Each structure stands twice: as structure tokens, then as C-alpha cells.
Amino acid sequence: MVLRATSAIWKREMRKWRRNRTQLISSLLLPILFLLVIGNAYSGTFSDIPVAITNLDSETPAQVFQEALQNSTSLSVVATNISISDAMAMIDDGKILGFILIPVNFSKTLLPLPWGVTVSPSTRINVTDDNTNLMVSQALEGLTAQVLNETLHDNRVASWFTDVTHLPFRLSELSIGKVDRYATGFTFIDFLAPGILLMTVLFTSLFAAGMPIILDREVGYFDMLLSTPTRRSDIVLGFTLAGVTKVIAQATFVLVIAIVLGIHMALTPLSLLYIYVLATLLGLGFVGISIAMSVKIELTAVQFVNGLINFPVFFLSGAFYPVESLPTWLRTVVYLNPMTYAVDGLRAVMIKGASILTVIPDVVFVGVFALLTQILGNLALYLALSGRQIRIRHRSQRTK
Amino acid sequence: MVKTVEAIDLVKQFDGLTAVDKVNMSVEKGELFGLLGPNGAGKTTTIKMLITLLKPTSGKALVAGFDVLTEADEVRRRIGYVPQESALDVRLTAAENLELFAELYGLPKSEIKPRINEVLELVDLDKRKNDLVAHYSGGMKRRLEISRGLLPTPQVLFLDEPTLGLDPQSRRVVWEFIHKLQKDWDLTILTTTHYLDEAEREMDRVAIIDKGTIMAMGRPEDLKTEFGKDVVELVIKSTDGGDSGEQLKSKLLSLELGTDLSVSDRKVRLGVPNGKTALPLIMHKIESVGLGVESISVRSPSLDDVFIKYTGRGIREDEGAQDSEDTKKQRAMMMARMRRRV
Structure with a gap:
């Protein structure tokens, strides 16, 4: 053979x-x-990222935003309303990976000019994160933006807007329509x-x-x-x-x-x-x-x-x-x-x-x-x- | 007599380093022939050329009448080979180990099973043929390897250090089987060893090989007779202290005590025609130059004495610590070169 x-x-x-x-x-x-x-x-989803939040704005939109952040399963809020220097110390100690600062004029930037203030860099949401942890750092920015977007769609924000301005609230945002080409759930x-x-x-x-x-x-x-x-x-x-x-x-x-x-x-x-x-x-x-x-x-x-x-x-x-x-x-x-x-x-x-x-x-x-x-x-x-x-x-x- | 193995001016060099230097030898049909030498003497290299695993640098070799260079396949069909290292699959059974080689030797399908049983019976392993080789003792493994070499019904069996690493009892058993094969099958067996006692006891003819050259060849008895009739061994008293080995040797040489005198430390060994009559004379001569004799004995010569005569040192001295720096360096270089080749 x-x-x-x-x-x-x-x-x-x-x-x-x-x-x-x-x-x-x-x-x-x-x-x-x-x-x-x-x-x-490496699935790209995160949960319980330790953060601290300081909210300097007492108006409703800021409250709603803070609430949404605290409810997010991706975040674990370990401290609120702490000073910036304390927050920096916590990042240095590794107790938190990010610090989210809601500025005084946050809510007012949503209002049209006669009621509100000019949008300036100082009034943006301020996220300070531990950028040595690259993946978490990138995720935090995305998460904050996502939660902010949800906040703007909240009914309480809309009624607050109408209360103050007596105008209907209309969001003028550009959104990307994302369509999955293949079966969802990948x-x-x-x-x-x-x-x-x-x-x-x-x-x-x-x-x-x-x-x-x-x-x-x-x-x-x-x-x-x-x-x-x-x-x-x-x-x-x-x-x-x-x-x-x-x-x-x-x-x-x-x-x-x-x-x-x-x-x-x-x-x-x-x-x-x-x-x-x-x-x-x-x-x-x-x-x-x-x-x-x-x-x-x-x-x-x-x-x-x-x-x-x-x-x-x-x-x-x-x-x-x-x-x-x-x-x-x-x-x-x-x-x-x-x-x-x-x-x-x-x-x-x-x-x-x-x-x-x-x-x-x-x-x-x-x-x-x-x-x-x-x-x-x-x-x-x-x-x-x-x-x-x-x-x-x-x-x-x-x-x- | 038919020459089953014949080597003519066989040379093997590795990048200019000569491992085997013009070896001439022949093994006759049915003979048990031994290549005797220390590690690195060129025994294995010689065998590997004969079984077509190494190409000779020059010279010629015939095995079973075929040229190892030009008719390698014909040679391979007629030889069995048992390598120095244990080359068995321990996760396979004895029968499975043999089955592979029966196929490689191209035995007819129908003959494979009976043939495996036959060779296993020869080495007394037939009852354990379905055991994993992992459970075998060293001696059993060796016997299994020998039986594997018998699968092709070879004309010549090459055994490279068949008893290396075995205990004395297993060594005796292995030799018994080898003798049985030689007798029952009229098999020509070429083996290598560095156990002098085995060479002396078991082999029909031996060649003493050192540094790639054959120093002497013949039947063990003949080689011993050639050496001299008796060996005298004596130990010189250490009272004088002053003499170094060399001085002692030249002093003793001048006394003309006998032939093949060798000195190691204070031990002296020499050959004399008749030990009994020589002893008093030797004692007298040594004492006359102011040396004392601590002990003295007479015995018949062994192959060890012959080995020392031809190589200038004992076979065991070459192992390990007593290697001269040169030999060590040379061997390391040669091994490195051999390795680089493949």
C-alpha cells in the first residue's frame, strides 16, 4: 500500500x-x-466606575442631571459636593476615577438669551478624570454626554423651561441616526x-x-x-x-x-x-x-x-x-x-x-x-x- | 569467511575536525564484534556511517554486500539498529511501538502481528506486550528496543551501547539475549561499549578505538596474550616523598623490570613473562635504588591492561574529571559543529 x-x-x-x-x-x-x-x-461596557459629583447649580435641570448620573449603573457616586481640591486628592489616591462638576450657570445656559447667559467655556460640564486609565477615561466622557442628553429629554426640564420663559421647550439638537446593519445584540x-x-x-x-x-x-x-x-x-x-x-x-x-x-x-x-x-x-x-x-x-x-x-x-x-x-x-x-x-x-x-x-x-x-x-x-x-x-x-x- | 560489514579507510570530519580517522575493519558473518573505546572515541559516528545516517567524508563501507553511500536503501533493508539513547514512545504499548516500525520496514500486513509476537517472545516480553512502555523497567525497555531491531529479520544488528545505564543483573540478561540471537539466527552483531569487562566476556572480537583511530583489533584472548603473560601490580612506599610521578617512572624504567610499565600516583603496573619467578627479582631491584614496596601482586592480564597499553590511559579515566582540557575542548567544539549541521 x-x-x-x-x-x-x-x-x-x-x-x-x-x-x-x-x-x-x-x-x-x-x-x-x-x-x-x-x-x-473588553466588551466596551462598564459598570460601577467610582466618581464624585459636585453640583453648584440649584435649578431643576442640574438636579435632574445629578439624579440621572447617580442612577446610572455605569457609575458609582462615592462622594457629592466636595471641593475641587478634595476631588483631585481623591483621584490621586485612586478612590475615584473621575470628578464631574456641574457649574453655577448650567441650567441658565439652556434658556434663550434674555433670560440666560452667554455660553462660555466656564459654564460647560466639567469632567476631570484619571487619564492614566485610558479606557475608563474615554468611557466617562461618553457616559456624561449620554446622561446629559437624557436629562434634556426629561419632562421636568421642559416644564421648568416653560415656567421660566412661558415658551414651549424645543430641543434644537442634531442627532445621528444609528442603524445596525446586522441582527441586533452583537x-x-x-x-x-x-x-x-x-x-x-x-x-x-x-x-x-x-x-x-x-x-x-x-x-x-x-x-x-x-x-x-x-x-x-x-x-x-x-x-x-x-x-x-x-x-x-x-x-x-x-x-x-x-x-x-x-x-x-x-x-x-x-x-x-x-x-x-x-x-x-x-x-x-x-x-x-x-x-x-x-x-x-x-x-x-x-x-x-x-x-x-x-x-x-x-x-x-x-x-x-x-x-x-x-x-x-x-x-x-x-x-x-x-x-x-x-x-x-x-x-x-x-x-x-x-x-x-x-x-x-x-x-x-x-x-x-x-x-x-x-x-x-x-x-x-x-x-x-x-x-x-x-x-x-x-x-x-x-x-x- | 563472508565479510558482512567492511569499512575501508572510513573518515568522518566535522568542519575539519576528524571524528573518525581512516578506520579499517571487517566483521564476519555470525560474529559478535565490539567497538571498544571511551566516550567521544568515534564509536557512534562509525556506526552512524555504517547504518547510512551519516555520510562519510571519504572512504568506503559495505554492509551486507551493499555500499552505504550508493545503495543506502538496500543497506537499510538488511539492518537492525538499536540506538544508544532510549528511543521509545512511553505512551504507547510495546506492541504499538513495534507496529509502527513493522510498517516502516514494510513487512507484509498479514505478517505484522505474528512477527511482533515472535520478536517479543525472543526477548521474553510477549506477556507484557499490551502494557504501556512507561511502566517498563530500564532492562525491559532495552530488550524491547533490541526486539524492534529484529523486526526486519536483519542480517546485521547494530547495538550502540546496549547495556549503558543498566544494573549488573539487567546487563547480564541483555547479553544472554544477544548471545541467543547470535546463535539461533546466525546474526552478525556489531556493538559498541565502554565496559571493558563486557567486551572481554561477551565478544568474539573487539577493536580498540581511540580518538577516531583503531589502535588494536582481535579476539580478547589474543589481545591479552599479546600484552604479556602476567601483570605485576605494586605500590611504592611513600616514605621517600621527594619523587614526583615522572621521576619515579624514569627511575623504575631504568631498572628494566618488565614491559609496558605504567605509573599512576604510587601504583605501578607492568607486564612480565612469568609472574612467580619475576617477583623476587623485582622486589630486589626496587629496594636496591632505595625505594620500599608496600604491596605487590601478580594476576593474569585483562583487557584494561591492553587498553592502557594502546591508549596510554584507563578507559574510565576519560569520563568526567580526568578529561584533559584539550579533549574536553575538542569534544565541545565537535558537538557544536555537529549540531550546527542540522
């Missing part, structure tokens, strides 16, 4: 993999942890899920094929394999296929988790096929890289080198953070990163339910990447083996 050696190596790798329970469990836990921890931590976890699936593919494939070769090389097992009358390419193919099998198994596991967690997915037979083709190609690509590395790298360096690849490939792909948040010089890396295309294609198909035709370029790019690294990996191993100078192990590990 053709490829007997290949299937024998594959079988061996599968047996080893199945029986290594620690490795199996940890490789299953990692995607769950990532989805749950990162998915929830969360950050939904956005993250395709990236986590591909991250699992990336991590698995880098370890799945190269690592066993390095281990075999270090203990002299590889020499044993090479001392048999087997074609070298059959042996390498066995390791490659075993690696890809592990990738597919992992991808399936993440898909199942995603379904259990109730992540928005457009699963049809065609989209499933696309997911698997994309995951397999990306896996093949990184299996190729790990095989190329297995020729040179020592066991002790594997973790480090893999980290060196994992980290930029994952974070510079838009899997976790939008590409738009990166500076221009880093975007070049993003556009050369095969992971970027895999994430883009997978997110479109898996979450948005896009037509397969629109994501063909993505799969082509990943396919070319897989082809190139497979050539690289096999060539590197071939060159090493053709000299038949697979490294001789330093000294025996047997105890003397």
Missing part, C-alpha cells in the same frame, strides 16, 4: 496525542478561557469568536507537527525512523497530516464551545465547509513553518520561538483589536499577515453570514501562504536529511 509509512506515523502521533491528557485538557481549556475572559473584559464575544478559533488553529499548528519532530530528534528517535527503508517524504507527510488532524479537532472543539456559549453564528453547510477549509489551510501554513523550524531549533527554545511568532501574528491580525486602531507602519505588517485574511474571511462568513464568493480572495491568500510554507518546511527538512547529518545528540541521557 502506498503511504503506509505515512499512515503509521500519523497513527502513532494520534495515539500519543490522545493519551497525553495534560496536554489535551490544557489545549481545550485555553480557547474557553480566552473567549470568556477577554470576551467579557457583543464583543461575537466579534472575538472567529479570532479565537483561528488563534487555536495557530497555537495548535505551531506545536502540533514541529514539536514531535524536535522531541524525536533530541532523543534519537528520528534516527531510528531514518534507519528504516522508508521514503523521507512519507515520514514528514505523516507528521504534517497528524498536525493538521489536531488542528481540525481543535477547530471543531472551539465551534462547539461557541455554539454552547450562544455566540451569533450563521452556520450553514457551506459556511461550515468554508470554516474548515480556511482553518485547515491556515493550520497547514503554520505546520509548514514549525517543520522548517524543527530542523534547527532546540527543545528548550521552542516555547520562546513559538511565542515570538504567536504573539504578533495574533495581535496584528484584527482578531482581537481592530486593524483601524493601529498606526500606519504597523498596518503594513497586518496586511502581510495571513492571519488577517483568515480572520476577515471567517468573521464575514461565520458571524455576518456573508456569501462565500465575497471571501474567495481571503482563502486564496491563506492558501498561497500554506503552499509556500509547506514548500519551505519540506525543503528545509529535505536539505538536512539529504546530507544525512541529522544532529547527533550531545551525550546519552541514560544515567551512568
Whole structure:
């Protein structure tokens, strides 16, 4: 039978993999942890941000505004009507993350000119925040504006206006009509899920094929394999296929988790096929890289080198953070990163339910990447083996 | 006699450093042949060239009648190899470990199971074939590795340090199996060892190899006879104090006590045709130059004596602390170069 050696190596790798329970469990836990921890931590919603409020205006709109701030679940008001210097001290001590100051003339700025005062910088709502905590700082500004908007729509503000001016209250604001293109209720976890699936593919494939070769090389097992009358390419193919099998198994596991967690997915037979083709190609690509590395790298360096690849490939792909948040010089890396295309294609198909035709370029790019690294990996191993100078192990590990 | 393994002027260099230097040797069919030498002498490098895992820099080698360079695949079909390090999958059972290699050796599907049972029976592991190798003892692992080398029904079995790291009892058991194989299968076995007692006891013929060169070759008995009939060992009294090792040696050499004289600290070893008659004369001569003899004994020569004669030092001295700085440096450099190659 053709490829007997290949299937024998594959079988061996599968047996080893199945029986290594620690490795199996940890490789299953990692995607769950990532989805749950990162998915929830970076969801963009906040609650209980500690703040202090000082209200210098006794008119109704200011009272309504303060009330709304105190009722917001995003904020936790820990002190009211304190002096500015006390508030600054509290920020310095880390007791609050923001201080909201409602100025004396706040309500009057709502009135037309004869009753009111000219709008000047001093009459704006003043938010001082701990800008070392960047995300909270940005969120506070947005939240304050949102609460202010709600205040202006409050009936009590309108009747106060009419009481003072005997005119009907009409808000002359420009608003943005935001329409969700896709089903409502998308969360950050939904956005993250395709990236986590591909991250699992990336991590698995880098370890799945190269690592066993390095281990075999270090203990002299590889020499044993090479001392048999087997074609070298059959042996390498066995390791490659075993690696890809592990990738597919992992991808399936993440898909199942995603379904259990109730992540928005457009699963049809065609989209499933696309997911698997994309995951397999990306896996093949990184299996190729790990095989190329297995020729040179020592066991002790594997973790480090893999980290060196994992980290930029994952974070510079838009899997976790939008590409738009990166500076221009880093975007070049993003556009050369095969992971970027895999994430883009997978997110479109898996979450948005896009037509397969629109994501063909993505799969082509990943396919070319897989082809190139497979050539690289096999060539590197071939060159090493053709000299038949697979490294001789330093000294025996047997105890003397 | 048929030569099953033959090496002619075999040389292996790593970036100009010579690991194996013009090795000439031949192993006859059915023979148990041992390469004997300290760590780093070039034993493993020689074996790796013979089993087609390393390309010789120059020279030629034939295994089972095929050239290791031009007919590598034919050679691989006819050899079994048991490497120095334990190369087994501990998460697989013994049978599963063997199954992989039965496939790699291309045994017919229908023969795989009976063949695995047969080789496991040979090394007395058939009853534990479905146990995970993780639960095996060191000796059992070694026997399993030997049985794996037998899967292709080889003409030559290469055993690299077959008893390294085993306790004396396991070592004896492993050798028993090796002898059984040699006899029952008419197998040619080429092994390496740095245990001199094993070489002396177990092997038909040995080659003493040091720094990549074969220093002597022959049957252990013949090598010992060549050395001299008896070995005299004596310890010089330390009362005089003044003499350094070198001075002592030259003083003793001038007395013409016997052949192959070696001095280590105050211990003196030399060869004489007849120990019983030589003793009084030796005592007399030593005392005549003002030295005292603390103890003296006569014994028949061992392979250790032969080894010291050809290499100038004991085989064990090469391990660890007593390595000369040069040897250490040279070995480190060679290892680094070997590693860089792949």
C-alpha cells in the first residue's frame, strides 16, 4: 500500500496525542478561557466606575442631571459636593476615577438669551478624570454626554423651561441616526469568536507537527525512523497530516464551545465547509513553518520561538483589536499577515453570514501562504536529511 | 569467511575536525564484534556511517554486500539498529511501538502481528506486550528496543551501547539475549561499549578505538596474550616523598623490570613473562635504588591492561574529571559543529 509509512506515523502521533491528557485538557481549556475572559473584559461596557459629583447649580435641570448620573449603573457616586481640591486628592489616591462638576450657570445656559447667559467655556460640564486609565477615561466622557442628553429629554426640564420663559421647550439638537446593519445584540464575544478559533488553529499548528519532530530528534528517535527503508517524504507527510488532524479537532472543539456559549453564528453547510477549509489551510501554513523550524531549533527554545511568532501574528491580525486602531507602519505588517485574511474571511462568513464568493480572495491568500510554507518546511527538512547529518545528540541521557 | 560489514579507510570530519580517522575493519558473518573505546572515541559516528545516517567524508563501507553511500536503501533493508539513547514512545504499548516500525520496514500486513509476537517472545516480553512502555523497567525497555531491531529479520544488528545505564543483573540478561540471537539466527552483531569487562566476556572480537583511530583489533584472548603473560601490580612506599610521578617512572624504567610499565600516583603496573619467578627479582631491584614496596601482586592480564597499553590511559579515566582540557575542548567544539549541521 502506498503511504503506509505515512499512515503509521500519523497513527502513532494520534495515539500519543490522545493519551497525553495534560496536554489535551490544557489545549481545550485555553480557547474557553480566552473567549470568556477577554470576551467579557473588553466588551466596551462598564459598570460601577467610582466618581464624585459636585453640583453648584440649584435649578431643576442640574438636579435632574445629578439624579440621572447617580442612577446610572455605569457609575458609582462615592462622594457629592466636595471641593475641587478634595476631588483631585481623591483621584490621586485612586478612590475615584473621575470628578464631574456641574457649574453655577448650567441650567441658565439652556434658556434663550434674555433670560440666560452667554455660553462660555466656564459654564460647560466639567469632567476631570484619571487619564492614566485610558479606557475608563474615554468611557466617562461618553457616559456624561449620554446622561446629559437624557436629562434634556426629561419632562421636568421642559416644564421648568416653560415656567421660566412661558415658551414651549424645543430641543434644537442634531442627532445621528444609528442603524445596525446586522441582527441586533452583537457583543464583543461575537466579534472575538472567529479570532479565537483561528488563534487555536495557530497555537495548535505551531506545536502540533514541529514539536514531535524536535522531541524525536533530541532523543534519537528520528534516527531510528531514518534507519528504516522508508521514503523521507512519507515520514514528514505523516507528521504534517497528524498536525493538521489536531488542528481540525481543535477547530471543531472551539465551534462547539461557541455554539454552547450562544455566540451569533450563521452556520450553514457551506459556511461550515468554508470554516474548515480556511482553518485547515491556515493550520497547514503554520505546520509548514514549525517543520522548517524543527530542523534547527532546540527543545528548550521552542516555547520562546513559538511565542515570538504567536504573539504578533495574533495581535496584528484584527482578531482581537481592530486593524483601524493601529498606526500606519504597523498596518503594513497586518496586511502581510495571513492571519488577517483568515480572520476577515471567517468573521464575514461565520458571524455576518456573508456569501462565500465575497471571501474567495481571503482563502486564496491563506492558501498561497500554506503552499509556500509547506514548500519551505519540506525543503528545509529535505536539505538536512539529504546530507544525512541529522544532529547527533550531545551525550546519552541514560544515567551512568 | 563472508565479510558482512567492511569499512575501508572510513573518515568522518566535522568542519575539519576528524571524528573518525581512516578506520579499517571487517566483521564476519555470525560474529559478535565490539567497538571498544571511551566516550567521544568515534564509536557512534562509525556506526552512524555504517547504518547510512551519516555520510562519510571519504572512504568506503559495505554492509551486507551493499555500499552505504550508493545503495543506502538496500543497506537499510538488511539492518537492525538499536540506538544508544532510549528511543521509545512511553505512551504507547510495546506492541504499538513495534507496529509502527513493522510498517516502516514494510513487512507484509498479514505478517505484522505474528512477527511482533515472535520478536517479543525472543526477548521474553510477549506477556507484557499490551502494557504501556512507561511502566517498563530500564532492562525491559532495552530488550524491547533490541526486539524492534529484529523486526526486519536483519542480517546485521547494530547495538550502540546496549547495556549503558543498566544494573549488573539487567546487563547480564541483555547479553544472554544477544548471545541467543547470535546463535539461533546466525546474526552478525556489531556493538559498541565502554565496559571493558563486557567486551572481554561477551565478544568474539573487539577493536580498540581511540580518538577516531583503531589502535588494536582481535579476539580478547589474543589481545591479552599479546600484552604479556602476567601483570605485576605494586605500590611504592611513600616514605621517600621527594619523587614526583615522572621521576619515579624514569627511575623504575631504568631498572628494566618488565614491559609496558605504567605509573599512576604510587601504583605501578607492568607486564612480565612469568609472574612467580619475576617477583623476587623485582622486589630486589626496587629496594636496591632505595625505594620500599608496600604491596605487590601478580594476576593474569585483562583487557584494561591492553587498553592502557594502546591508549596510554584507563578507559574510565576519560569520563568526567580526568578529561584533559584539550579533549574536553575538542569534544565541545565537535558537538557544536555537529549540531550546527542540522
